[in-house]
Amino acid sequence: MKRYSLLALSVLASLSLMTACTNKTTDSTTSSSSQTTEETTTSSSSSQQVVVKQASIDIEEIQQGDFTSLIGTWANSQGGSLTFDTSGLVTPGFSLAGTFSNQQGILLADALLESGAEGFVLYFVPKGTVLPQDLFEEGSDTSDSNQDRIVFANGPLYGSGLDSYYRQSTSASSDTDPLKNTDTGVILESGPVTIEYANSILGDKGWTVIEGNYTRTEAIPYNLIQGTDGSHYTVYQNGVILDATYTIIYQP
Incomplete structure (x- = not known):
């Protein structure tokens, strides 16, 4: 084992003390900075001081099998309803066929009745989007383009009597x-x-x-x-x- 002279030990001790003080100051500053960040993050998480936004129909996600943007119950003026969870359409008696077609920013989905009756088409229409005129046999889009909506059809679209479902929220x-x-x-x-x-x-x-x-x-x-x-x-x-x-x- 090496032996150091008293002077050498004194110098070494001084350097160690300076290093320790420097590290302590740095650690204290880093700790203070980290604590501030953590408190800000915790505050944001606990009180949700973050910008929350409302979900809107996301056509690309739906095509990939992610139905998050559709979660909840959608209702029409006649009292009909369609319910979606993370797995898709879960309204009793209905199911999605899994085939989608994107037409001018509107997603068409084939759906089936579990009773074996003839299928139908669901049009997923994001807010701000108007159903194109070429989709109509007669008339034009009478739904509220300021809202997301789902249009139910078992044949050609008609402006009068358009069966539109809107996201339900009380x-x-x-x-x-x-x-x-x-x-x-x-x-x-x-x-x-x-x-x-x-x-x-x-x-x-x-x-x-x-x-x-x-x-x-x-x-x-x-x-x-x-x-x-x-x-x-x-x-x-x-x-x-x-x-x-x-x-x-x-x-x-």
């Missing part, structure tokens, strides 16, 4: 923060209740709660859930569901 007006809205009629009290709720809206994907803050009164109550397919959704205590991009894909 949530408060747009002036109310959807994450803080307490008038949704939904109050999820625990993780198991959240999972049961998720099954009814998103479909059963073996959901587990991987994060939650129901006990933190300073934050908007939510549970972060994960499916066996790796998908993640944030389910708020008031029933509002966001996907991983902070897009509202369901409002009760």
